[in-house]
Amino acid sequence: MARPTPLSGFPEWLPAGRTIEQHILDALRRTFELHGFAGIETRAVEPLDQLLRKGETSKEVYVLRRLQEEPAGAPDAAADAGAGASQLGLHFDLTVPFARYVLENAGHLAFPFKRYQIQKVWRGERPQDGRFREFVQADIDVVGAGELPYHYEVELPLVIAEALGSLAALGVPPVRILVNNRKVAEGFYRGLGLEDIDGVLRCIDKLDKIGADAVARVLVAETGASPEQAAACLELAAISGGDASVVDRVRVLAKREGIESELLETGLAELGALVTAAAERAPGVVVADLKIARGLDYYTGSVYETVLVGHEQLGSICSGGRYDTLATDGAHTYPGVGLSIGVSRLVSRLLAADLVRVSRTVPSAVVVAVTSEGSRSGSDRIAAALRARGIPVEVAPTAAKFGKQIKYADRRGVPFVWFPGSAAAVAEDGTPVAATADQVKDIRSGAQVEADAATWAPPAADLWPRVEPALG
Amino acid sequence: MARPTPLSGFPEWLPAGRTIEQHILDALRRTFELHGFAGIETRAVEPLDQLLRKGETSKEVYVLRRLQEEPAGAPDAAADAGAGASQLGLHFDLTVPFARYVLENAGHLAFPFKRYQIQKVWRGERPQDGRFREFVQADIDVVGAGELPYHYEVELPLVIAEALGSLAALGVPPVRILVNNRKVAEGFYRGLGLEDIDGVLRCIDKLDKIGADAVARVLVAETGASPEQAAACLELAAISGGDASVVDRVRVLAKREGIESELLETGLAELGALVTAAAERAPGVVVADLKIARGLDYYTGSVYETVLVGHEQLGSICSGGRYDTLATDGAHTYPGVGLSIGVSRLVSRLLAADLVRVSRTVPSAVVVAVTSEGSRSGSDRIAAALRARGIPVEVAPTAAKFGKQIKYADRRGVPFVWFPGSAAAVAEDGTPVAATADQVKDIRSGAQVEADAATWAPPAADLWPRVEPALG
Numbered sequence: 001m002a003r004p005t006p007l008s009g010f011p012e013w014l015p016a017g018r019t020i021e022q023h024i025l026d027a028l029r030r031t032f033e034l035h036g037f038a039g040i041e042t043r044a045v046e047p048l049d050q051l052l053r054k055g056e057t058s059k060e061v062y063v064l065r066r067l068q069e070e071p072a073g074a075p076d077a078a079a080d081a082g083a084g085a086s087q088l089g090l091h092f093d094l095t096v097p098f099a100r101y102v103l104e105n106a107g108h109l110a111f112p113f114k115r116y117q118i119q120k121v122w123r124g125e126r127p128q129d130g131r132f133r134e135f136v137q138a139d140i141d142v143v144g145a146g147e148l149p150y151h152y153e154v155e156l157p158l159v160i161a162e163a164l165g166s167l168a169a170l171g172v173p174p175v176r177i178l179v180n181n182r183k184v185a186e187g188f189y190r191g192l193g194l195e196d197i198d199g200v201l202r203c204i205d206k207l208d209k210i211g212a213d214a215v216a217r218v219l220v221a222e223t224g225a226s227p228e229q230a231a232a233c234l235e236l237a238a239i240s241g242g243d244a245s246v247v248d249r250v251r252v253l254a255k256r257e258g259i260e261s262e263l264l265e266t267g268l269a270e271l272g273a274l275v276t277a278a279a280e281r282a283p284g285v286v287v288a289d290l291k292i293a294r295g296l297d298y299y300t301g302s303v304y305e306t307v308l309v310g311h312e313q314l315g316s317i318c319s320g321g322r323y324d325t326l327a328t329d330g331a332h333t334y335p336g337v338g339l340s341i342g343v344s345r346l347v348s349r350l351l352a353a354d355l356v357r358v359s360r361t362v363p364s365a366v367v368v369a370v371t372s373e374g375s376r377s378g379s380d381r382i383a384a385a386l387r388a389r390g391i392p393v394e395v396a397p398t399a400a401k402f403g404k405q406i407k408y409a410d411r412r413g414v415p416f417v418w419f420p421g422s423a424a425a426v427a428e429d430g431t432p433v434a435a436t437a438d439q440v441k442d443i444r445s446g447a448q449v450e451a452d453a454a455t456w457a458p459p460a461a462d463l464w465p466r467v468e469p470a471l472g
Numbered sequence: 473m474a475r476p477t478p479l480s481g482f483p484e485w486l487p488a489g490r491t492i493e494q495h496i497l498d499a500l501r502r503t504f505e506l507h508g509f510a511g512i513e514t515r516a517v518e519p520l521d522q523l524l525r526k527g528e529t530s531k532e533v534y535v536l537r538r539l540q541e542e543p544a545g546a547p548d549a550a551a552d553a554g555a556g557a558s559q560l561g562l563h564f565d566l567t568v569p570f571a572r573y574v575l576e577n578a579g580h581l582a583f584p585f586k587r588y589q590i591q592k593v594w595r596g597e598r599p600q601d602g603r604f605r606e607f608v609q610a611d612i613d614v615v616g617a618g619e620l621p622y623h624y625e626v627e628l629p630l631v632i633a634e635a636l637g638s639l640a641a642l643g644v645p646p647v648r649i650l651v652n653n654r655k656v657a658e659g660f661y662r663g664l665g666l667e668d669i670d671g672v673l674r675c676i677d678k679l680d681k682i683g684a685d686a687v688a689r690v691l692v693a694e695t696g697a698s699p700e701q702a703a704a705c706l707e708l709a710a711i712s713g714g715d716a717s718v719v720d721r722v723r724v725l726a727k728r729e730g731i732e733s734e735l736l737e738t739g740l741a742e743l744g745a746l747v748t749a750a751a752e753r754a755p756g757v758v759v760a761d762l763k764i765a766r767g768l769d770y771y772t773g774s775v776y777e778t779v780l781v782g783h784e785q786l787g788s789i790c791s792g793g794r795y796d797t798l799a800t801d802g803a804h805t806y807p808g809v810g811l812s813i814g815v816s817r818l819v820s821r822l823l824a825a826d827l828v829r830v831s832r833t834v835p836s837a838v839v840v841a842v843t844s845e846g847s848r849s850g851s852d853r854i855a856a857a858l859r860a861r862g863i864p865v866e867v868a869p870t871a872a873k874f875g876k877q878i879k880y881a882d883r884r885g886v887p888f889v890w891f892p893g894s895a896a897a898v899a900e901d902g903t904p905v906a907a908t909a910d911q912v913k914d915i916r917s918g919a920q921v922e923a924d925a926a927t928w929a930p931p932a933a934d935l936w937p938r939v940e941p942a943l944g
Contacts, residue, residue: 003801004522004576007560010515012573014580015587018512033936034859036836036866040490043482043606044516044592048539050476061539066596067520067532067561088479089539101484104476108486110833110883112869115487120516124538134515149870151848277849281856329475361582364508376623377749384753387506394508397584398621411582464505 009127010134011344013351015361021136021347023170023467025118028138028341031163032116037140040115042097044122048087050100060123062090090122094139095320095338099327102143102334111145111334112152118343130314130345139320141338143327148335150270153302153322154277160306160318160339161282171356171469172346175317177278177285178240178305180292181271182321184250187264188236192229192257198297199223204237205293232257237291243279246288247272267301274302300324304339314349317342359466360413363392365458366440367409368418370399378420382438385453386418391463393418406443415462417441418451481599482606483816485823487833493608493819495642495939497590500610500813503635504588509612512587514569516594520559522572532595534562562594566611567792567810571799574615574806583617583806584624590815602786602817611792613810615799620807622742625774625794626749632778632790632811633754643828643941644818647789649750649757650712650777652764653743654793656722659736660708664701664729670769671695676709677765704729709763715751718760719744739773746774772796776811786821789814831938832885835864837930838912839881840890842871850892854910857925858890863935865890878915887934889913890923 006012013021029039051061064087091097094117102109118138127133140159142152157177164175185204186197194200203219210218212234219230232253239249247268254264271288278286294303301322308317320339327334350356366386368379376395383393394414396405402419409417417440424435440451457463478484485493501511523533536559563569566589574581590610599605612631614624629649636647657676658669666672675691682690684706691702704725711721719740726736743760750758766775773794780789792811799806822828838858840851848867855865866886868877874891881889889912896907912928913920929935 003578004572006576007515007517007519010517012513012515014577015510015512019510022511033835034862034864036834036864038487038491038834039494040487041484043479043484044594045479045482045606047479062536063539064534064536064562067535069596090536100476104478105486110880114834114866122516124541134517144869151845155867280849281852362508362510362586363505373623377752380627380753390506392506392508394586395627397616408582 009125009132011132011348013347016358017347017351019358019361019465020170020350020356020467021343024167024172024343024347025136025138027166027170028163028343029116029118031159031166032138032140035114035159035162037114037116037159040098040101040117041119042091042094042101042117044090044120045088046091046097046100048089051089051092051096053096060092060125062122062124064088064090092123093121094119094137094340095141095323095326098139098141098338099143099334099336102327102336103329103332106145106332106334112142112148113144114140114142116140130342130348132344132348135342135344136347138341138343139338141336143334143336145332145334148337150273150301153270153337154274156320156337156339157274157286157302157304158278158281160304160341161278161285164306164318164341165282165285170467172308172350173311173355174309175285175306176287176309177318178287178289178292178307179271179274179278180288180290180303181267181274182299182301182303183263183267184271184290185236185267185293187261187267188250188254188259189233191254191259191261191264192232194223194225194229194233196223200225200233201293201297202295204233204291205295207234207237207291240287240289240291242275242284242287244272244276246275246290250290270301294319294321298323298326300335302337306339306341308346308349311349311353314345317346354470357468357470359462359468360415361465362394362412362414363465364394364412364414365391365462365464366393366416366418367405367414368393368395369402369405369420370396371420371422372399375399375420382418382420382453386456389457391457406441410443413465415442415444416458417443418453481597481604483604483820485819488830489819489823491830491833491937492642492822492828492939493815496639496644496815496819497608497610499638499642500635500815501588501590503631503638504610504612507586507631507634509586509588509631512570512573512589513591514563514566514573514589516562516592517560518563518569518572520561523561523564523568525568532564532597534594534596536560536562564595565593566591566609566812567613567795567798570611570613570810571615571806571808574799574808575801575804578617578804578806584614584620585616586612586614588612602814602820604816604820607814607816608819610813610815611810613808615806615808617804617806620809622745622773625742625809626746628792628809628811629746629758629774629776630750630753632776632813633750633757636778636790636813637754637757642939644780644822645783645827646781647757647778648759648781649790650759650761650764650779651743651746651750652760652762652775653739653746654771654773654775655735655739656743656762657708657739657765659733659739660722660726660731661705663726663731663733663736664704666695666697666701666705668695672697672705673765673769674767676705676763677767679706679709679763712759712761712763714747714756714759716744716748718747718762722762742773766791766793770795770798772807774809778811778813780818780821783821783825786817789818826942829940829942831934831940832887833937834866834884834886835937836866836884836886837863837934837936838865838888838890839877839886840865840867841874841877841892842868843892843894844871847871847892854890854892854925858928861929863929878913882915885937887914887916888930889915890925891920 299321303321305316306318322337421436441448771793775793777788778790794809893908912923
């Protein structure tokens with residue numbers, strides 16, 4: 001086989017990159033669990049008809065076929081895949097599978113059900129910077145049975161703020177969470193006399209991409225808005241701010257437009273509560289931004305997007321919102337709210353912009369040298385004694401000259417090399433040779449000291465690989 | 473949407489099952505990292521021609537197609553997927569992708585390269601007990617550049633023994649690792665005058681399924697063996713044992729058959745060294761078993777299978793071996809040795825046989841009660857104070873009666889409920905009302921005590937969910 005080349009859109013990291021990603025995933029998981037979210041995983045596949053319920057994403061789905069199977073929807077394929085499912089596709093997010101999991105297992109779950117889920121998802125989109133065909137998402141969601149109190153719409157972005165904030169220690173830039181409320185948008189648009197709410201939202205969603213003038217034109221062309229209505233929509237979208245005064249500014253605008261809407265008032269009360277709570281618990285992180293629309297049409301309340309400060313052009317690294325009717329089997333409905341962190345997008349930027357460094361590329365804190373292949377089992381015993389006390393250790397691959405064994409450690413960034421001592425012996429001429437103690441060398445400083453595998457430990461900062469800000 | 477039903481072969485766990493799986497994955501990862509294995513992940517897809525290099529597995533591969541793409545191998549699909557790749561399939565193991573990763577990144581890796589990899593894999597096989605279409609594997613491998621010392625064939629099964637042994641605390645039954653060496657088998661068969669080594673191995677591999685008589689028949693029918701040669705092969709396959717005496721028994725048999733083979737001698741020396749080292753470092757766990765063949769034809773030295781003691785009929789839960797030519801680009805070859813744990817198979821058995829129990833289904837050690845929705849922010853502050861000290865906490869979903877809030881905790885197995893105190897106040901009649909302290913209740917014993925969120929902590933055993941033997 002010739003030397004293989006990467007597949008565009010399917011990122012893979014070298015061990016250093018994976019170490020960074022793993023530290024991020026561990027930190028996210030810890031915050032999620034500290035907040036009581038239970039971890040679950042769902043299968044990678046869903047019946048194609050489920051994946052295509054929202055027409056918008058249909059072009060992104062990867063469809064599966066067993067190699068020996070009759071192509072596309074043969075009877076055997078349907079029977080194989082389970083009742084009613086003609087074809088399987090890879091999931092393109094974790095929200096649709098989670099809604100299905102909730103419906104399928106409702107009888108076994110306790111509601112409100114808080115879960116986190118960290119898995120890969122697949123989208124057949126054309127790859128570009130920060131946009132992949134396979135990528136890792138880390139999601140949190142809460143769903144209720146029949147109802148879900150509003151306060152979860154406040155809680156979830158604050159959990160995300162804490163989770164992403166905990167990554168600062170690793171060198172991740174600060175984030176800004178932009179929030180809006182569908183009820184505000186819908187109440188305002190309807191109050192203006194507009195009917196095609198989804199259409200207006202889709203236009204507003206393009207604001208950052210195509211600019212205000214172009215959005216005004218498509219609003220008129222596609223949603224039947226008058227130029228005045230389009231201008232009012234854009235004026236609403238221009239409002240943003242980190243405290244409850246944004247609510248007053250929306251009210252002033254609505255009054256000027258003669259809008260009276262209960263839905264708008266409900267939405268403004270919710271948005272105000274969110275911004276006020278966030279200003280107390282995560283000051284400066286959460287900002288109301290009335291242009292945030294989110295393309296997916298299942299959101300019904302709060303919507304969220306998140307930018308990495310200084311890397312806004314990367315797009316949102318964490319999005320979500322409140323949804324009321326995504327998970328329903330007709331008889332029961334499970335409203336929810338959730339956010340999804342685009343871990344691969346975040347990691348790819350950290351690596352590309354060299355924002356983060358890792359202290360070594362292997363877990364080992366120590367390489368135990370091997371004096372001769374005949375004494376390898378002695379080196380193995382030293383390693384086992386260190387590991388038994390929680391110290392990551394490997395044994396040198398060959399009994400090469402010590403200089404070469406030190407180089408083995410150095411190439412991997414392993415800070416310590418351990419030299420086994422020798423037992424007491426008798427030389428060929430009969431002279432007794434005293435036993436020598438084990439020694440351990442810090443190969444960064446060159447300092448070498450006697451050491452006992454039953455008691456020695458590296459400094460805490462050297463025990464495991466560190467992930468740190470690159471400029472730290 | 474109607475209530476969805478499970479897809480056969482695509483297992484999903486409820487939160488309790490996932491907690492068990494996560495504890496197992498965490499324990500495996502810890503052992504792998506203590507031994508210096510670096511974690512990597514590879515993409516889920518490989519070019520189809522790479523996946524089909526070994527003909528045997530072709531029927532298991534899932535092929536991908538973008539929904540909007542021209543079916544099967546259209547020019548655009550090829551251009552999209554990367555140079556030379558006409559179609560993509562889901563990987564069916566982690567060894568083939570790892571070999572590709574090594575070739576692709578050889579210039580950036582330090583050899584010998586030790587990695588672990590924990591990911592899902594997919595095989596379109598007919599599902600049955602312990603055999604899934606989507607499942608999690610946890611692999612360790614070491615590859616060298618050009619050469620790889622034999623001692624890694626001893627080290628890797630011992631790392632696995634330690635990793636699987638560490639699961640005993642969770643309630644996982646002990647394991648037995650069965651080892652053989654391809655050189656022994658090949659040397660013996662060639663010494664007998666047999667030529668179709670792969671054919672003989674495939675027949676011997678069926679011993680447990682179809683029995684010795686049937687294997688003797690297919691050896692004669694399919695590999696051209698005489699009845700006497702078949703009988704000798706079966707006699708070799710019947711040899712097993714936990715110490716180096718197995719080597720002597722093979723030598724006696726070989727001598728009786730008039731076999732003289734350097735390859736056999738090399739294999740016996742290796743197998744003897746493995747069994748001897750294992751008897752010292754993992755007594756009773758590693759057993760030489762000369763019938764272990766492994767179907768895949770890329771193994772060239774040691775081969776391994778692992779059974780769960782008392783659950784042998786489940787099949788191997790961890791298999792692997794030494795391979796010399798899997799990763800080669802013509803100019804360079806990277807020989808390796810590795811083993812793969814079938815995590816889903818293991819977890820499905822633990823759950824089906826009720827071997828393991830989990831102390832609760834959510835991470836939370838504490839539910840902070842909410843006295844009234846107006847005071848929710850006070851409960852949030854208590855929760856934040858506890859979390860800041862590493863205690864997993866959630867806040868009750870509603871300000872229901874305390875009995876209902878206690879039931880909320882109880883349903884999830886959360887051991888503690890925290891009742892916020894009240895600030896000093898003045899009653900309506902002007903009487904001063906003294907402040908009351910926070911209290912925390914152990915809802916298992918009913919014991920309730922005053923507590924301060926800045927100092928209180930649950931017993932260490934209650935801090936996180938425990939996974940334990942069900943009969944413990």
